[in-house]
Amino acid sequence: MQLIDIHTHTIRGKASVFNNTTDSDTATICSIGIHPWEIDSHWQERIVKIEKRAADTNVVAIGECGFDLLKGTATADTQRAVFEAHVRISESNGKPLIIHLVKGAEQLLKAAKEIPHIQAWIIHGFRGKEEQAAQLLRAGFYLSFGEKFNSNTVKSVPLERIFIESDESNRPIASIYENIAQAKGISINELATAIKENATRCNINL
Numbered sequence: 001m002q003l004i005d006i007h008t009h010t011i012r013g014k015a016s017v018f019n020n021t022t023d024s025d026t027a028t029i030c031s032i033g034i035h036p037w038e039i040d041s042h043w044q045e046r047i048v049k050i051e052k053r054a055a056d057t058n059v060v061a062i063g064e065c066g067f068d069l070l071k072g073t074a075t076a077d078t079q080r081a082v083f084e085a086h087v088r089i090s091e092s093n094g095k096p097l098i099i100h101l102v103k104g105a106e107q108l109l110k111a112a113k114e115i116p117h118i119q120a121w122i123i124h125g126f127r128g129k130e131e132q133a134a135q136l137l138r139a140g141f142y143l144s145f146g147e148k149f150n151s152n153t154v155k156s157v158p159l160e161r162i163f164i165e166s167d168e169s170n171r172p173i174a175s176i177y178e179n180i181a182q183a184k185g186i187s188i189n190e191l192a193t194a195i196k197e198n199a200t201r202c203n204i205n206l
Contacts (some may be wrong), residue, residue, distance in 0.1 A: 067104025
């Protein structure tokens with residue numbers, strides 16, 4: 001049984017997507033992007049590097065990128081510009097977007113309406129309540145859950161719109177799957193099968 005880890009900061013194996021923030025070349029299955037905390041005056045130079053690497057077969061997603069109006073030091077307008085650059089790379093390479101979102105739901109939903117896109121947009125580490133989840137689902141997003149999550153929200157999200165991740169947690173991914181499966185009242189096998197189908201639908205080639 002393959003347990004896909006859609007977003008991790010630790011290299012865990014071939015079914016895991018390592019969040020590579022160094023712009024360095026690696027044979028590890030990964031996503032590449034600029035975290036909103038890391039946006040600086042040189043972000044356009046980094047985007048050029050990301051564009052050059054995005055077609056690599058080991059790069060299966062773009063990001064994490066997104067909006068953080070709590071800890072992000074860049075302005076909301078700059079975060080939007082950087083986000084748009086990631087969307088462009090995502091679309092031109094046919095790979096999904098891994099999104100970091102903190103206190104920026106309004107900006108993200110606005111971007112979803114204004115920026116044409118076909119590729120999946122996946123919000124990682126989602127801990128929000130059912131109401132926010134429903135709003136994001138209506139806008140077409142996928143939601144990825146990790147070690148900490150809102151149980152009622154997990155129950156409310158359809159299996160076909162869920163991903164699982166370890167993020168920065170040291171907990172085994174199997175343990176996280178077990179907890180989320182229990183919250184949804186299903187087996188780990190059923191959850192793992194749904195995640196694998198979602199990955200295929202989102203062009204995540206593991």
